[in-house]
Amino acid sequence: MDGDQVKAWEALCIEEQPPACSAACPLHVDARAMAEKMAAGDFTGAIALYARVVPFPAIVAHICEHPCETVCRRAEAGGAVRIGALERALVEEAYPTVRRSAQRARKPKAVAVVGAGLAGLTAAFDLVMKGHAVTVFEADAQPLDRLHRDYRPAVLPPSAIEADVGALIKLGVDIRCRQRIGGDASLSLDALIADHDAVLMASGPGPASAFAATLRLNASGRIEVDRETRATSHPKVFASGLHDGSEEGWSAIGSAADGRRAAGSIDRFLQGASLTASRGGEAAGSCLYVEVGSHAAMPPVEAADPAAGYGHAEAIAEAARCFPCHCLECVKACPYLAHYKTYPKRAVREIYNNDSIIMGNRKSNRMIDSCALCGLCETLCPNDLAMGEVCLDARRSMVERGHMPASHHDFALRDMAFSRSDEVAFIRHQPGHDRSAVLFFPGCQLPASAPRQVEAVYRHLSERLPGGVGFMLDCCGAPAHWSGRLALHREVLDHLRTVWEEQGRPRVVTACSTCLKQIGEFLPDIPVASLWTELVAVGLPDVVAPRPVAGPLAIHDPCTGRHAHAVQAAVRSIAASLGAEVRELTGAEKTTCCGYGGLASFANPEVGNAFVDRRIEESDDDYLAYCAMCRDNFARRGKRALHLIDLVFPDADDPAARPDPGFSGRRDNRQRLRRRLLRDLWGESMSDPVPIPLVMTDAVRADIERKLLLIDDIAEVIAEAERTGRALKDRASGHLTASGRIGTVTTWVEYQPTDAGFVVHRAYGHRMQVEVKP
């Protein structure tokens, strides 16, 4: 995989963007995580998150201007989450649980902070936590004097200030009051610089002429400060942002962030690191997409006693109003991503790591092969990220280097090889014609599921279309494409092109949405149309018998036809013209996979079933599909479903009850269709093979299907055992157990010869080979 392409894919996923509240907070408090913990009743965990970022939780919880609330997305659905009130409730209840301990620096440095306001003390807090020795010099009689003056005790209780300042002193910060620096004071800035490794000027705005001898001043007589780094003209001296007089107005949370930025520079300076390298800006927006419309409006919780603020239960209820903000649009819709409990940004990295691993286990092989490549994530993603592209690229890369387990797709590729073999595949011009204007290409799965209707379609097209309608039973190569086998896919495409040219380059009409997409994408010079648009053009057959439609039908579009708008319209118009009341599920654009797409159900049956099961739950109506695999998968999982071809060419009284033929049944249907067509339409002599008579219960048959074993293989094992006598016998039951290596699988069969045939009791398989050592 190409590393740059991987980075580009990762960049498209915005799930890891911060939520709006966190992005708007000058300290980037993770209010989303905090609210999640509070909603779960974990106030201790919530305040731990809060206090990790907020230096003075008690103070800030009371006086923060909470810019987070002005951007909260809940505002669009009932009112912004009252994050400020939640913080107060949190501090009320859980403040005593806050535990902090400063790092031990190997070489502690001495830092002087001039000014014990919120900025200066935040810097002092950050630097003492880093292990430095911090002394704060304050001209007033007490630290945070401004807070005492500006806030009524009802808003900011003095006890909150005492608690936070007390905690700071306990961490080791030395706060010295009534210590004015500069001017005619006893302590000069030069003396501080001489005695300390760094100095922070955090005494607030105002003329700084007293420091003119040491620091460069700006035009308005204030200390000149670099906006990004808070550096002054003296390398050891930094100053909080208020000093240059350009701040728009004081804010509590803004001051704390200001002090933090200055402390960050001081720490870098003390370590000899760059003041600017890989340093984020102060303001950060968020492009996290949030589907607000999916949340019902809910007004904020009102505190029973507004003066006291939220009680415990009220705080939990209010915190639960946080959505929380996530994108996850694809994850919500995709059973594959949900199964692996991941989202694209993380999944892309995991897939890339799995692809590039040199030594050790590749733990994500099956995950890469479990994507249905259905394109729904791309349709839903605000940035059009297609996980299918990522997974397909990884499959190709790993297959090419022999790193992808062949077992994932072995069965599906064997089925494809069978469809392309002489046992199934054939091509003929219409009887009585030596050229074809049109070539009918039904695909693999419709002949495997509804062979009689395929024959009826062919007869109908032959009657209605001039110039000869050829017939081609073959595979479009989709399984090779989906499995990432580029060489095999190319081989299939080359074969198709050669045959098409030999047939005189006819227009192709296909009954399969996957074939339509595959031919359109990989053989663009072959003109191809869908059977359904063709039927609209040539007209439906004149049938006198009543159509087998009872009740409304919920229409399911195949994932490979997600963007085939003309086909979608044709299908709906055909169904309507036949009297069916068609209801939409998600609509074609947002249709889901049946699990067959991308060979997901072969690599991961659990994920495959999750796709179809989730779709089934969407409606109680019978489903109307126009992909044979979709219909058969619905039937397999117990959903009544019919194929559009059942409406156009009725073959049964209740087509929605038609069972899933299963893999063995599909093979059989293809073979029979070939023999019947060649015999009945082209007059070729065909002999039907004499099958080995097998008897098995439905449960055994379903078990064999689930294990991806074929009836043909089971018959072959029994025939070989009967011929050679090579089998094991259970003396108690008389059952015989035989095995045979077919392809890469050893198939075991437990059976019993009876007058009615061979009763199959069970079958199983494994890939490992065992033999007695010579």
Next chain:
Amino acid sequence: MTGVSGGIPVPDLICARCDKPLEMRKVEASYLGQTFPVELPCCPSCGFVYVSEDLAYGRMLKVEQALEDK
């Protein structure tokens, strides 16, 4: 190989061709170019090795998958 074991042999199973009860023998298991010894029930005469369904979908499958992901 340590991961695959035949477990307790089914005492009622005999080799239909040789008419002999199966015995636990050291056999060689191989997959994806890796080989390892394992004890499995087999016919002492013709060497027919028996793999039960439990073994096939249990520890044998686990080892197959572990080797595939190497």
